[in-house]
């Protein structure tokens with residue numbers, strides 16, 4: 001399937017083909033800053049924590065809001081696969097959406113500015129990333145050859161210039177980077193201000209935050225730490241594999257995405273990272289994060305070599321089949337690391353079952369209180 005976007009200008013809005021998923025334990029006043037970019041889109045808000053709390057949502061946005069009671073009502077016993085008291089609860093929004101694309105953003109992420117001072121329309125850049133091919137099989141040293149002002153460099157095989165379908169667009173962050181707790185603890189004041197260019201001086205002669213003006217494809221066979229803070233994906237392609245795992249309340253682990261992107265390699269799809277940037281305003285509490293992360297920090301030393309070694313049978317031709325196979329392997333190979341991984345594997349199976357229940361042609365409709373403040 002050829003990617004839609006080529007050199008046409010402007011980037012299609014896809015306002016009827018994309019949902020914005022926001023996990024939250026806070027009021028959503030941050031939407032005021034995003035209003036020019038988000039107001040035409042449908043929002044799926046997943047309210048975590050105490051369902052009796054009222055979340056303030058600025059007027060004029062079209063949204064559906066799900067709290068834990070809704071999740072339990074819609075999924076019944078299968079709601080056990082949706083994390084509670086962890087941002088991974090956002091996966092429920094992926095499951096109930098009916099749109100082709102998803103953009104997910106945290107409620108402490110704001111509109112960033114590029115070095116020229118122009119506000120960045122993160123959603124537009126993600127759409128551009130998703131509608132242009134990726135280059136997972138052969139690295140282009142000018143990064144994204146489909147970006148404005150770039151192309152394939154000399155020596156890039158012409159037979160590979162059509163590229164691969166892009167399944168995921170992973171954006172980055174100015175100000176507070178997505179650091180783990182130990183890094184956050186030793187670098188409490190560090191801000192993302194790497195100097196990839198001559199420092200741009202602001203009016204009062206201070207170095208302003210800079211950013212890396214690049215989008216690149218994650219090379220095939222390479223894993224990377226995927227952050228859900230500023231992330232978009234083709235839900236019809238890779239949606240069933242975008243489960244963030246079992247984390248938060250009742251789990252020995254949090255803030256670690258066990259994600260099935262190895263399936264992209266198996267399916268021949270691409271994953272991009274880089275632009276767009278958002279401005280991440282708040283560092284969650286590093287001590288609380290350390291408690292959530294410490295198991296994951298040493299388990300990942302076993303889990304990563306496992307995921308790097310995974311090869312899926314060619315008989316797995318759908319994402320669901322791949323994911324079920326991955327769950328089987330997680331149980332077999334990682335179950336001995338800790339019983340958690342057996343629980344996780346079961347959660348992965350339940351996730352696919354719930355996904356198919358809600359998304360098969362005759363699947364149950366996820367009834368939620370529709371929200372649209374006139």
Ligand SMILES: O=c1ccn([C@@H]2O[C@H](COP(=O)(O)OP(=O)(O)O[C@H]3O[C@@H](CO)[C@H](O)[C@H]3O)[C@@H](O)[C@H]2O)c(=O)[nH]1
Pocket residue numbers: 022023024025026047048049084085086087088089105106107108178227228229248255282283284
């Ligand atoms: O129990 C919770 C806690 C938070 N949320 C919502 O999830 C996002 C992220 O929360 P926050 O900004 O406080 O935490 P960060 O450490 O900055 O998050 C990043 O680290 C990873 C940890 O989850 C994640 O990939 C990034 O998002 C906000 O919208 C909170 O409101 C929640 O739903 N439940």
Ligand SMILES: [Mn+2]
Pocket residue numbers: 106108280281282283284
């Ligand atoms: Mn945050």
